[in-house]
Amino acid sequence: MKHVRALNRKARRAERGIDDHDDVMAMQEQQPLPLSCTTVFDPGWEIDALGGMGLLCQPMERDLYACYNECWWPAQLPDQMVNYPDWSEKCASAVKDWRHLDLVFP
Amino acid sequence: MGEHRSMRYRLHECRRFRVAGREVLFLVPSHSIFALDELAAEIVHLLEEREALSISDILRHLNGHRSSAEPMGAIRELVSLGILQPAAQPINPRPQPAPPATFPLRTLVLNVTNTCNLSCGYCYEYGEDQLSHSPPRAMPWEVAKRAVDFLLEHSGESDRVSLTFFGGEPLLNFKLIRRTVSYAEQRAAERGKRIDFSLTTNATLLTRRVIDFLAEHRIGVTVSIDGPRELNDRLRVFPSGRGSYDVIAPKIADLLRRHKTRPIGARVTLTSAVREVERIFDYLIDLGFQDVGFAPVTTAVGRDYALSEEALAEVLRQFETLTERFVEAALRGSYLGFSNLSDLLWELHHGFSKSYPCGAGLGLLGVSPTGDLALCHRFIESPQHRLGTVETGVDERRRAAFLKAAHLSRKTDCHTCWVRGLCSGGCHHEAYVRYGDTFHPNLHYCDWIRAWTEIGIRAYVRIMEGNPAFFDRLEGRKSP
Structure with missing residues (x-):
């Protein structure tokens, strides 16, 4: 922990609980940011009821991260966990900054 | 798998204090106490003023961080410690544990x-x-x-x-x-x-x-x-x-x-x-x-x-x-x-x-x-x-009835109080003498107990930061 420091025992226990499971956390449900391909559904390359994209529950640009965020799975996208941790560095908001998600050349 | 920066988070039930120039957080459901660095404190402040924010909103509000790696690291820590929780999650998902059926006499x-x-x-x-x-x-x-x-x-x-x-x-x-x-x-x-x-x-x-x-x-x-x-x-x-x-x-x-x-x-x-x-x-x-x-x-x-x-x-x-x-x-x-x-x-x-x-x-x-x-x-x-x-x-029947009625989850007055897990409604006898009801929360002490708990947390943080070994000694005194 770099930004939050445990002071009392209960807090240390919470911290330890996380550290203890560091190596397997990536595939666990307690993972802070929800992940895995099956528990979270992306909007997908789909259209809304009016044939457009304005009413989709998530912006379509969100899909550009599919298989990147917290992922190590070899896919057509760079993986964040092993090879390209900074790929989305310049893309704070997918809708506005998606152009910064660039190609990579392994 | 998708990008989660649109996922919304809210601050878990907590109480923030500034002690000796440091931001300290008391997490109400667990009673854990954390010290926050400036970045984590800034994120907590942001969420104190709002019901929930998406990660991209949080990142947008944080000024002066050219890269999002640091803020993302802080957000991840806050989330993993349960200080931030997904806005979609029920506020108190864990049911109160039932009173124990049997309990060793001490x-x-x-x-x-x-x-x-x-x-x-x-x-x-x-x-x-x-x-x-x-x-x-x-x-x-x-x-x-x-x-x-x-x-x-x-x-x-x-x-x-x-x-x-x-x-x-x-x-x-x-x-x-x-x-x-x-x-x-x-x-x-x-x-x-x-x-x-x-x-x-x-x-x-x-x-x-x-x-x-x-x-x-x-x-x-x-x-x-x-x-x-x-x-x-x-x-x-x-x-x-x-x-x-x-x-x-x-x-x-x-x-x-x-x-x-x-x-x-x-x-x-x-x-x-x-x-x-x-x-x-x-x-x-x-x-x-x-x-x-x-x-x-x-x-x-x-x-x-x-x-x-x-x-x-x-x-x-x-x-x-x-x-x-x-x-x-x-x-x-x-x-x-x-x-x-x-x-x-x-x-x-x-x-x-x-x-x-x-x-x-x-x-x-x-x-x-x-x-x-x-x-x-x-x-x-x-x-x-x-x-x-x-x-x-x-008389186990009477004891079970007492434990059921006296449980904190039954004291609705206490449900939004941040010191409820320390006070638990207060002394049963005090309640009985004062209100004629053994299970009545001691409402006449609420403000006092909250103020006293805050004084205690501030003292705790100062001692913990200045001389943590003191608590080993205290431990010895409390359990001889």
Whole structure:
């Protein structure tokens, strides 16, 4: 922990609980940011009821991260966990900054 | 798998403090205490003002971070510690645990006599707010013996049990105490358990013989005393009206000189007449007490010795002054015997979170002179709070009904309070005397308890940051 420091025992226990499971956390449900391909559904390359994209529950640009965020799975996208941790560095908001998600050349 | 920056988070139920230039967070559901760095604090601030924010919103609001890696790291830490939680998650997803079905008995409080040689106006047993009008009685040996067996039989796996002698004035029945201690020591040894003894006394009957016995058997002693003569004698008087101070002063001096095997504590009852906390504290520590604890008198509304709102505020101010002195001493590595604070710090250090205010009816029971079991010593001989007898055992049906009704989840007034896991609604006896309802939260103390808890958290953080080793010592004091 770099930004939050445990002071009392209960807090240390919470911290330890996380550290203890560091190596397997990536595939666990307690993972802070929800992940895995099956528990979270992306909007997908789909259209809304009016044939457009304005009413989709998530912006379509969100899909550009599919298989990147917290992922190590070899896919057509760079993986964040092993090879390209900074790929989305310049893309704070997918809708506005998606152009910064660039190609990579392994 | 998708990008989650649109996922919305909210701040979990928590309380933020600024202590010595640091941001500190008390997480209400778990009682964990965290120090935040500037970035984490900034994120918490952001979410304090809003119901929920998406990660991209958080990142957008954070200025001066050219890369999102640092803020993302901080967000991840906050989320993984449960400080931030997904806005879609129910606010309190975990159901309150049900009251335990069986619970090992840890402490039995023996009311070895229901009579007293003093006549203190505020006494909850003999004063205006007494719960029962039983005839004077001393506990016979058969009851005490049965009570010891009962304690050991019901202590389950725990290898330590405690027996407390209470009254009335327990030393009026010293003969029984002596016999009970020797029997209990022998029975506990046979069962391979450790037994601790304690006693609360008004000190009037302490003789050298009694003191040497207490020291020899490591019996912890708490003396009820309200300070120097003019304060003590306002309410702590003999039936004739004569003050008790001159009788007890030399006996207390003797006790403190001769009894060194356990810390000796003083217990002060605060009333409208006795509320000079700091002065009383210094006086009693100078006498040689290791610990001094204060409790506001338990009364029905309208008694003239009750503490007014202003008096309670004054008590809080003095508690704060003593806290400051406690912290300074702790940072130097020494211990100031202000037990209200050391108890609170100990709970904060562990992060205990309770569904019941005390062990009454759980690990602790009171025994009347005739052998009736009560919720605790304060409810002894109250027919409504009877939970069986040492002969026939605990009336489990009544105990279950009590535990169900007394559970914090039933106290709706407490549900949004951030100190609910420490206070748990407060003393059942206080509630009964004040509201006529054992399960009523002690609403007259809410603001006071919250303010006091905040003082405690601030003290905790300062000591933890300045001299964390202090808590190892405190641990030793709290569990000898």
